[in-house]
Amino acid sequence: MLDTSTFYLILTMAAFLFVATIIIHYHANTDKVRRKKGEVEAYTAKTTQKIAIIEAEIATLKEKKEQLDEEIESLKV
Secondary structure, eight states: OOOOHHHHHHHHHHHHHHHHHHHHHHHHHHHHHHHEEEEEEHHHHHHHHHHHHHHHHHHHHHHHEEEEEEHHHHHHH
16 A cells, blocks of 8 residues: 555645646637637628628619619600
8 A cells, every 4th residue: 555645645746737737728728719719700800891892782783773774764755
């Protein structure tokens, strides 16, 4: 059987390794979350920009459609 002091030393070392593993795991996951958050923000900005461009194109196309409708109506008369 192990000496009491040896047993406590092994127990302390195991606890230290356990805490170190938890800290390393926490930091790795924190970095992953930070990276993914940055990716989401970049994708959101890019998507918002695309939506603004498409909405401007829709407005332009609506104006052109109205002009064409007016031309068609003037030709019918």
